[in-house]
Amino acid sequence: MKPRVRFAPSPTGPLHIGGARTALFNWLFARHHGGTFVLRIEDTDLERSTKEFEQSILDGMTWMGLTWDDELVYQTQRMPLYKDHVQKLLDEGKAYRCSCTPEELETKRKAALAAGQKPKYDGKCRKNPPPASTPAAIRFKAPEMGTTTFHDICRGTISFENSELDDLIIARSDGTPTYNFTVVVDDVTMKMTHIIRGDDHLNNTPRQVLLYQAFNYPIPEFAHLPMIYGPDRKKLSKRHGATSVFEYKDMGFLPSAMMNYLARLGWSSGDQEIFTIEELIEKFDLNQVGSTPAIFDLEKLRWVNSQHLAKYSVADLVNLTRPFLQQLGVALTDQTYAERAIASERERGKTLKELAEASAFYFRDEIVFDPTAAEKWLNPEGKKILTTLRDRLGTLNDWNVDVIKAIFDALGKDMGLKMVNLAQPVRVAMTGTTVSPGIYEVLAILGKERTLKRIARALA
RNA sequence: GUCCCCAUCGUCUAGUGGCCAAGGACACUACCCUUUCACGGUAGGAACACGGGUUCGAAUCCCGUUGGGGACGCCA
Numbered sequence: 241m242k243p244r245v246r247f248a249p250s251p252t253g254p255l256h257i258g259g260a261r262t263a264l265f266n267w268l269f270a271r272h273h274g275g276t277f278v279l280r281i282e283d284t285d286l287e288r289s290t291k292e293f294e295q296s297i298l299d300g301m302t303w304m305g306l307t308w309d310d311e312l313v314y315q316t317q318r319m320p321l322y323k324d325h326v327q328k329l330l331d332e333g334k335a336y337r338c339s340c341t342p343e344e345l346e347t348k349r350k351a352a353l354a355a356g357q358k359p360k361y362d363g364k365c366r367k368n369p370p371p372a373s374t375p376a377a378i379r380f381k382a383p384e385m386g387t388t389t390f391h392d393i394c395r396g397t398i399s400f401e402n403s404e405l406d407d408l409i410i411a412r413s414d415g416t417p418t419y420n421f422t423v424v425v426d427d428v429t430m431k432m433t434h435i436i437r438g439d440d441h442l443n444n445t446p447r448q449v450l451l452y453q454a455f456n457y458p459i460p461e462f463a464h465l466p467m468i469y470g471p472d473r474k475k476l477s478k479r480h481g482a483t484s485v486f487e488y489k490d491m492g493f494l495p496s497a498m499m500n501y502l503a504r505l506g507w508s509s510g511d512q513e514i515f516t517i518e519e520l521i522e523k524f525d526l527n528q529v530g531s532t533p534a535i536f537d538l539e540k541l542r543w544v545n546s547q548h549l550a551k552y553s554v555a556d557l558v559n560l561t562r563p564f565l566q567q568l569g570v571a572l573t574d575q576t577y578a579e580r581a582i583a584s585e586r587e588r589g590k591t592l593k594e595l596a597e598a599s600a601f602y603f604r605d606e607i608v609f610d611p612t613a614a615e616k617w618l619n620p621e622g623k624k625i626l627t628t629l630r631d632r633l634g635t636l637n638d639w640n641v642d643v644i645k646a647i648f649d650a651l652g653k654d655m656g657l658k659m660v661n662l663a664q665p666v667r668v669a670m671t672g673t674t675v676s677p678g679i680y681e682v683l684a685i686l687g688k689e690r691t692l693k694r695i696a697r698a699l700a
Numbered sequence: 701g702u703c704c705c706c707a708u709c710g711u712c713u714a715g716u717g718g719c720c721a722a723g724g725a726c727a728c729u730a731c732c733c734u735u736u737c738a739c740g741g742u743a744g745g746a747a748c749a750c751g752g753g754u755u756c757g758a759a760u761c762c763c764g765u766u767g768g769g770g771a772c773g774c775c776a
Contacts, residue, residue: 353702354701411774418773440770443705445704446704511723512725540712589738679735
């Protein structure tokens with residue numbers, strides 16, 4: 241049987257790293273087995289759900305390359321289905337009306353917590369049902385005794401004492417259904433075979449299993465993925481910095497690298513670190529997913545990104561880098577020039593943004609001098625070197641690495657200088673900084689005209 | 701507090717009872733390459749949380765302890 245899996249985000253925020261990882265594992269599982277991956281928008285929280293967030297999540301999925309099958313499913317469009325299911329439980333005496341107010345419940349919850357107890361609904365309305373005229377939420381009548389056990393692909397058998405659970409609300413007093421209820425109704429009616437989701441849902445699972453049983457529905461396979469933590473070992477959140485996938489896009493990470501890195505958080509295939517998307521699909525399966533939480537490591541992501549970057553042709557790299565250069569106020573006009581420039585810098589940036597920043601000097605009419613670098617190298621000694629160099633370079637007809645190197649070699653000998661003392665003032669004059677590709681290469685790419693212009697400006 | 705989950709280098713992980721005096725990768729350090737910075741190369745430090753079992757044999761199985769996390773909503 242081909243698996244059917246889903247990713248079920250609620251549109252109350254942009255797609256974040258944790259969600260992207262969950263979506264990725266579902267997607268890889270479906271693609272590996274030739275199954276179906278569907279997207280369900282859990283928008284029953286009318287207060288916080290927005291169309292903007294929904295679009296943002298969809299855009300994030302698209303950017304990551306996580307293509308979904310079938311039509312999008314919206315929970316808000318399935319209200320009749322939930323109503324029927326609620327009614328069914330009510331008719332069968334498996335649910336009851338509850339008129340306890342949220343304030344009342346909150347007070348009891350706080351009291352229980354203060355007394356060191358697990359907050360649980362006390363069953364007031366289960367014993368004394370409110371009159372039909374009063375407004376009420378609907379609660380599921382959960383068994384008070386016994387044990388609920390289910391199987392998890394990542395963790396094996398997990399069981400909870402039913403006495404730990406309470407009668408959860410399945411419909412609010414305004415009639416809208418709640419999460420633990422819709423999830424069960426949807427997963428069953430959408431014929432999901434595997435529920436792959438974050439570890440934080442593990443505690444919800446026994447409640448959901450009880451609902452499956454109440455409806456006499458078959459129970460799917462569960463796989464609770466270990467969570468992703470920040471460096472402080474707490475659930476990844478805003479205070480850990482960038483959490484939205486778009487922030488990573490803006491930092492210059494490639495979707496394939498994000499996929500690769502995220503896949504390796506909790507999953508592995510021998511000693512392999514770098515995977516193409518095709519390899520990921522081919523090799524991924526849930527039985528190689530571990531159960532230990534992982535800490536998000538930006539440095540490793542950068543390295544993975546650099547490995548993916550290395551696979552691109554120079555022409556592709558130019559296109560990839562263009563938007564980041566634009567953001568720096570730099571426009572690429574000459575394709576050949578751009579390719580030579582980017583090619584010279586490609587080993588020097590682990591992200592597209594870093595690559596753009598390192599390459600920007602090639603394209604600026606007036607480079608920006610780093611004060612420390614200028615002070616150190618554009619001193620009288622440096623200027624003397626630049627003056628002499630300008631004169632000698634000016635006589636050249638050919639302009640390539642070989643002839644430029646010859647000029648530097650001769651100049652070094654004539655002035656009795658080590659190459660580093662010769663190269664650095666020129667480097668600062670050309671790039672504004674002390675860091676760049678080989679100086680002959682930089683000059684060769686810049687061309688005679690730009691080179692002489694920049695020397696003149698450094699001398700000014 | 702209660703319940704549930706987790707526990708191999710700083711980090712991601714390999715390991716499914718003997719092939720492990722624990723392997724790879726990121727990061728770090730040193731050296732090489734070298735006109736700077738990278739890239740690349742070589743070398744190095746660095747882990748089975750602790751205590752009991754089971755077994756001829758345990759990183760691997762069981763129990764406990766400790767530590768960490770998650771959940772305890774008319775949020776999802």
